[in-house]
Amino acid sequence: MPDFYYMLYSAPCRSILMTAKALGLELNKIKVDLDAGDHLKPEFVKINPQHTIPTLVDDGFALWESRAILIYLAEKYGKDDSLYPKDPQQKALVNHRIFFDLGTLYQSYVYYYYPQLFEEEKKPADPENYKKIASAFEQFNTLLEGHLYAAGEKLTLADFALLSTVSTFEVSAYDFSKYPNVVRWYENAKKVIPGWEENWEGCLYYKKLYLGGILGNYQQRVSQLYIVALSHKNHSTRKKSPENINMEFYYRPGSAPCRAVIMTAKAIGVEFDKQIMINTRAGDQFKPEYLKMNPQHTIPTLNDNGLALWESRAIMVYLVESYAKDDKLYPKDIEKQAVINQLLYFDCGTLYKSFADYYYPQIFQKKPADPELYKKIEIAFGHLNTTLEGKKYAFGDNLTIADIALLASVSTFDVAKFDITKYSNVSRWYELAKKVTPGWELNWSGCLEFRKYFDN
Incomplete structure (x- = not known):
């Protein structure tokens, strides 16, 4: 049973919990209290010198960066390659969506919300960073045009990563109802992805711990968004x-x-x-x-x-x-x-x-x-x-x-x-x-x- 160092409120951690559930894999869950400095203790830094969560240790093999863990678990413990296809073009689409989540969608959350939540001197909301969220959701909405899932016509790791991110936006009271493709995808993902309940429990825990101070003024910061709808076609592949x-x-x-x-x-x-x-x-x-x-x-x-x-x-x-x-x-x-x-x-x-x-x-x-x-x-x-x-x-x-x-x-x-x-x-x-x-x-x-x- 792999050791899993995590906190339930963390979106990257929650994506791994849902993936493990989908794979039928039991994890030995070890909570790491960042506020108490557990991640800076010598025994943890020895495992992960970057001292981040989530961290996985599987029979002595240590790995961090959540999306790398997602891929590793699917490839080692998946009964087939449905969650992470072996086909190069299909895999490329999944990889793209995962990098899109890391570098664009989740990053837009970090840019806008983290300065308000986690910096020693809490900063006011930045309208320019709010625009980055709108841009990210517009792009995601376009990528989902004509597709039920994030990377084509079936559930993949991309859906797990993106679901943990979008649910964090929801619990942060971000209104993405203006993006019909995202809404349609999100409602389906909540139904078909195993472990959704634990993910949502983590979202509510995150809200309780951190979000109370900024949600009251949320409506004052909502800006007008627009939707771009373009088709994004999947492709068959060959070596x-x-x-x-x-x-x-x-x-x-x-x-x-x-x-x-x-x-x-x-x-x-x-x-x-x-x-x-x-x-x-x-x-x-x-x-x-x-x-x-x-x-x-x-x-x-x-x-x-x-x-x-x-x-x-x-x-x-x-x-x-x-x-x-x-x-x-x-x-x-x-x-x-x-x-x-x-x-x-x-x-x-x-x-x-x-x-x-x-x-x-x-x-x-x-x-x-x-x-x-x-x-x-x-x-x-x-x-x-x-x-x-x-x-x-x-x-x-x-x-x-x-x-x-x-x-x-x-x-x-x-x-x-x-x-x-x-x-x-x-x-x-x-x-x-x-x-x-x-x-x-x-x-x-x-x-x-x-x-x-x-x-x-």
Whole structure:
């Protein structure tokens, strides 16, 4: 029976509880009281140096980052692959929705509510961050157009992750009734996902502990939202060979996520038929033809014979599983894959996010540097430094897509003149990664392009 370190009020923890219930898996539940500092005790930090919940320990194998745990449990304990398909295109859609939950929908909750709830000096509601919630729900509503489930026509891990998030919005009194596809999906998900009752119990516990102070003024903060309805088609899939590729890649050279995909393609010997540069400053991502392909209007976007896919790390996994000659970059072994997933989610939700939170307001909104956000960069690098202790690569004995994703992020910090040398393990790994990763020169060229934002 795996040990599960959690708190019931945590949305990421609740997604795992529901997944375990669906798999018929019993967990040895161990509560971690964050307010009491249980996560900082030496015995817990030894298990998880990032000292976060949820954390899973399965016969000595320790894993954190909730979405990596979801995938690991489904692959190890699932009786079939229905919750997390083996088919590369179907899996890519599930991965996309999971990364969408982490980086967009759940993150919009964090941006808006957390400063009001958890910072030492409670901050007032920020209307700009409220708009991010509206944008996230609009995008989710569009993704659900014509679909009963989050990633197609059947229940998958994406539904579990998103249900824990959307139910947290509901208990926070956010009105998403304006999004009919979300409402339809949500009502069905509550009925068909095992463990919904425990999830809702956790939501109410969260409300009791934290939300009382801000819900009273909620109605004063509600802004007008609008709905975008576009169809998002699922696709059948087949394993392809590099010589039969017909792919379009939409990107911007300075973008770290775009550069990570480019290096991955180089590593597996794939050349895109077309590389179309998207000028985000000129609004190319909002053109109707682009929105039809990617209603989230983000870069990078991959169009592989009609399959449109975005969220860079989902694209990286898809490329390797569809076109790589072997599985070295993303092993099929469940535990190895789980650790790589953990690192990808760390890159997305912690390391690269710390860059965006600190530097982007200075670059694009001309705001002054925020020293509190700079501390989050230092914390993220501290975690990465610990992860790389005694290791040549981020995981295992060879380069993986975890290294490639992290390299794109760390090189962006480098060009921003963040002092990486203070972190000896990161510095050592970085020098090696630059030498062994195919496409490094293209990545660095993109970094220098991005550097122009700082120079200006």
